[in-house]
Amino acid sequence: MNESIRPFLEKVSARNAGEPEFLQAVTEVAESIIPYIETQSKYKNSKILERMVEPERVVIFRVPWLDDNGEVQVNRGFRVQMNSSIGPYKGGLRFHPTVTLSVLKFLAFEQVFKNSLTGLPMGGGKGGSDFDPKGKSDNEIMKFCQSFMTELYRHVGDDIDIPAGDIGVGKREIGYLFGQYKRITGTFNGVLTGKAFEWGGSLIRPEATGYGLIYFVEEMLKVQEDTLLGKRVLISGSGNVAQFAAEKCIEKGAKVLTMSDSEGFIYDPVGIDQEKLEYIKDLKDNQRGRIKEYAQRYSCEFFPGEKPWRIKCDIALPNATQNELDIADAEILIQNGCTCVAEGANMPCTPEAVAAFHQAKVLYAPGKAANAGGVAVSGLEMSQNSQRYSWGRTKVDNKLKDIMSDIHHICMKHGHEKDGHINYEKGANIGGFVKVAEAMLSQGIV
Numbered sequence: 001m002n003e004s005i006r007p008f009l010e011k012v013s014a015r016n017a018g019e020p021e022f023l024q025a026v027t028e029v030a031e032s033i034i035p036y037i038e039t040q041s042k043y044k045n046s047k048i049l050e051r052m053v054e055p056e057r058v059v060i061f062r063v064p065w066l067d068d069n070g071e072v073q074v075n076r077g078f079r080v081q082m083n084s085s086i087g088p089y090k091g092g093l094r095f096h097p098t099v100t101l102s103v104l105k106f107l108a109f110e111q112v113f114k115n116s117l118t119g120l121p122m123g124g125g126k127g128g129s130d131f132d133p134k135g136k137s138d139n140e141i142m143k144f145c146q147s148f149m150t151e152l153y154r155h156v157g158d159d160i161d162i163p164a165g166d167i168g169v170g171k172r173e174i175g176y177l178f179g180q181y182k183r184i185t186g187t188f189n190g191v192l193t194g195k196a197f198e199w200g201g202s203l204i205r206p207e208a209t210g211y212g213l214i215y216f217v218e219e220m221l222k223v224q225e226d227t228l229l230g231k232r233v234l235i236s237g238s239g240n241v242a243q244f245a246a247e248k249c250i251e252k253g254a255k256v257l258t259m260s261d262s263e264g265f266i267y268d269p270v271g272i273d274q275e276k277l278e279y280i281k282d283l284k285d286n287q288r289g290r291i292k293e294y295a296q297r298y299s300c301e302f303f304p305g306e307k308p309w310r311i312k313c314d315i316a317l318p319n320a321t322q323n324e325l326d327i328a329d330a331e332i333l334i335q336n337g338c339t340c341v342a343e344g345a346n347m348p349c350t351p352e353a354v355a356a357f358h359q360a361k362v363l364y365a366p367g368k369a370a371n372a373g374g375v376a377v378s379g380l381e382m383s384q385n386s387q388r389y390s391w392g393r394t395k396v397d398n399k400l401k402d403i404m405s406d407i408h409h410i411c412m413k414h415g416h417e418k419d420g421h422i423n424y425e426k427g428a429n430i431g432g433f434v435k436v437a438e439a440m441l442s443q444g445i446v
């Protein structure tokens with residue numbers, strides 16, 4: 001480790017003991033930003049990075065609700081408002097039993113860089129709860145969302161903080177959250193994104209993270225004078241990001257071999273086509289079933305408790321959750337000839353896996369660049385809400401393509417190594433940092 005990084009990380013570790021995911025995200029950023037800051041005294045003297053790792057505000061609250069048996073349940077709610085120097089806080093809500101302050105701080109920290117990369121005026125935040133939606137009735141989900149918003153509404157607003165979905169929070173939950181916000185405040189505004197189109201959502205927002213990921217992969221391949229046609233693709237996850245990444249891969253003529261959930265993965269050697277994907281969407285979004293049901297229906301293999309990374313592929317897209325792809329997985333991918341790894345999820349590759357990809361010159365796209373399409377279209381939803389207007393599908397999709405291409409360009413600019421290799425991780429970190437740092441400098445010591 002570069003000697004100038006150590007003292008910084010020691011201080012951050014001491015202040016944030018017991019927050020491994022947050023420290024992992026900060027370390028990853030510090031390793032590329034600190035050598036850059038060393039050449040920019042204005043950022044160093046103003047302690048920009050030291051300020052960026054300290055959230056502007058964290059709200060933690062009780063979320064009591066009544067389950068279907070009439071029993072009182074208590075969960076914990078959070079909102080981490082990380083940085084508002086380039087716009088109001090913006091970032092998703094995660095409902096999952098693994099949610100902790102550390103997880104949400106890592107996500108909020110990443111979000112600051114990601115939102116900056118989109119070029120849109122959005123600061124960074126993230127929130128959620130340790131509530132587990134799995135196995136809950138619709139009524140229980142609604143009760144929980146209403147209780148959650150009964151506290152959160154004081155801290156959010158269309159010019160203050162605009163939450164959206166993430167793991168466990170989709171169109172249904174956004175609907176219940178919005179309904180309660182409207183009921184308490186008596187206002188109909190763009191306080192949340194990811195709304196249904198009929199009441200203020202943007203076309204293409206459901207597709208945006210997955211489509212944007214594939215637009216980014218196409219840009220990476222274009223530099224290598226290559227395309228997605230005929231490529232073998234591994235996808236983990238089967239939720240929002242995974243589904244629409246798969247859809248765009250299929251449209252581009254790639255072969256999607258796997259999808260997964262927390263119980264294991266399915267391997268379909270002939271490829272998941274659009275019809276099979278429609279089945280997965282219905283299975284996951286409406287039936288709330290398990291991915292193994294796909295294997296029964298389409299007579300292919302299901303691997304319980306396993307991740308898909310040992311299947312031979314050209315491209316790997318980890319689209320489920322943090323740290324789902326470790327060094328052993330990275331080594332198998334490399335051995336099997338995988339040439340491109342792009343993160344649809346946030347921080348799905350461990351630091352050791354990322355180092356192995358760099359070493360093997362695998363094209364590696366970090367989540368803060370590759371999955372920025374979701375929040376970018378959320379930003380476009382905010383613009384449409386402010387205008388009291390809805391744009392057509394093609395217009396939003398074209399803007400998404402342009403934004404992903406611009407992000408790719410920023411990564412190339414800041415990540416180009418002397419040997420010609422593009423270090424997208426370094427490029428995304430520096431590119432995301434500069435805009436926020438300049439805004440912080442302009443706004444004084446706040």
Ligand SMILES: NC(=O)C1=CN([C@@H]2O[C@H](COP(=O)(O)OP(=O)(O)OC[C@H]3O[C@@H](n4cnc5c(N)ncnc54)[C@H](O)[C@@H]3O)[C@@H](O)[C@H]2O)C=CC1
Nearest residue numbers: 166167168209237238239240241261262320345346371374
């Ligand atoms: N929804 C969005 O617009 C964006 C999501 N992301 C990230 O993408 C990832 C997936 O999010 P969504 O698709 O929105 O969530 P989702 O709730 O729609 O789907 C999550 C998927 O991950 C799987 N999963 C969750 N925990 C797992 C575990 N421990 N092991 C294996 N699989 C697991 C679930 O089974 C499900 O298939 C997350 O890392 C999220 O932060 C990033 C940018 C935007």
Ligand SMILES: O=C(O)CCC(=O)C(=O)O
Nearest residue numbers: 091092164166374375378
């Ligand atoms: O659309 C948004 O505001 C949230 C997206 C998000 O949470 C993410 O980019 O990780």
